[in-house]
Amino acid sequence: MNLLYFFIWSLLKVIVVTVVMLLGVAYTVLLERKLVGRIQNRWGPSRVGPFGLLQPLVDGAKSFLKEDIIPTAVDKPLYLLAPMIALGCALISIAVVPFGDPGIAVSGFRLFQISDVNIGLLVILGITSIGVYGVALAGWSSNNKYSLLGSLRSSAQLVSYELALGLSLVGVVLRAGSLNLRVIVESQASKGLLTWNIFGGLQIFAFFIYLMAAYAETNRSPFDLPEAESELTAGYHTEYSSMKFAMFFMAEYANMITVGCVATMLFLGGWTSPLGNLLPTPQNIVLRSLLPIFWFVLKVFSFLFLYVWVRGTLPRFRYDQLMNFGWRYLLPLAILNIVGTSLWLAYK
């Protein structure tokens, strides 16, 4: 009975979170189109629904209805598997993210986190590293030189920047003394903004290293070389059409959201309020459960905003610059940050 209860609760949480995540992906796309539009002094989508708000749904329907073309020369099993790996891995990592107050639970089941894993951070890193295969296999199985070049670039880029990304998080882990995301968030909770890792924790360098490595990890501008349209047509997803292309597209935006969630939890205090104890904790249970979610969503939203802003502003790197930057600057800086943080903690 207990197992059944657990199963039903988990299933419910998974369904709700997946639906919310997919909606989030759809509206991140709209956010990007709107914002980039405004940056380039035009409106962006504005016809479908009020302010173009229904545009993502129409786009989704369009992707479903388009003809699905499978080129004859592709390696079919891998060609079909690749988008599934990409989207699957992008969606799974949200499972360990605590996006609300974990204190709120119905008969022992935390409402705002699917599963509370001791090594949550490593789970996210692990799933991200598996997600690389989606891109790599897509390029290889497409049997197209642009796709292959795109996926080669992408694999090399992901492997290089994963190091800097992982190392930049070590400082935070050292401070919290745990890999559990809930514990990391709670360790920054006491005084609001002042105890966030980015300010109070003096992890501001780590935050910027993470920011840049994360842009590279998600293949986003200015590191979007795997799909540089002026050189590679569309990179690894050149041969994909219809819903399969949409799956890659969704995976990219889901990865952006995940990266934003990780940044929020590790550097920006997660679901805790930036005002700390200045605001009294509301007694009303509904308000008490919704307020942390509001803060969390707000932080992730600002991160996504920054993402789009950067995309609208910066030109693309050249490939050798990208590799130089990752290995010669970000990686040593991340290692220095670890040494500095450990010395500081030892001194204290």
Add this chain to the structure above:
Amino acid sequence: MHLILFLLFAGLCLAGAINLLLQSHPINSALSLIVVMTSLAVLYLLLGAEFLAAAQVIVYAGAVMVLFTFVIMLLNAGREEHTLGSRAARTVGFPAVAAILAILATVILHIQGLGTATMQDGITSTEDLSTILFTKLLLPFEVTSVLILIAILGAVALARRGDGDTERLAGK
């Protein structure tokens, strides 16, 4: 529950390993190896070693195997041709392999005996693991890192020499 998961992933692991040998295309073999690595991670998790499981996925299934597939894609390696193999290998090879395995198994069993491993809910925390690593197993740990350092230096030395040669050739 544990037993079901164990059988499932041990089976997957073995199937992946056999498929790795049978596939004629290098990329399919590499993918089978990823399946093997990932199912091993689940087996570690069943034994309560969660950090080891995560490290297995990140390092082996993630980084190392991405490099493998990367190299295969870069070389654009094609389908291998299966030969029937030499007769000598078949007549001598299989008994020899069996004999070596038997000897190794006997020696190991003689020294260690059959240890017991229990599948459990309990999980060894990362803290405990690192405490052991930095106290009891400090020497092997550090020696391993020196070994890795030597490998890195070797790689750098090899890459350097190649670079210098092309420069010298270009100079002439």
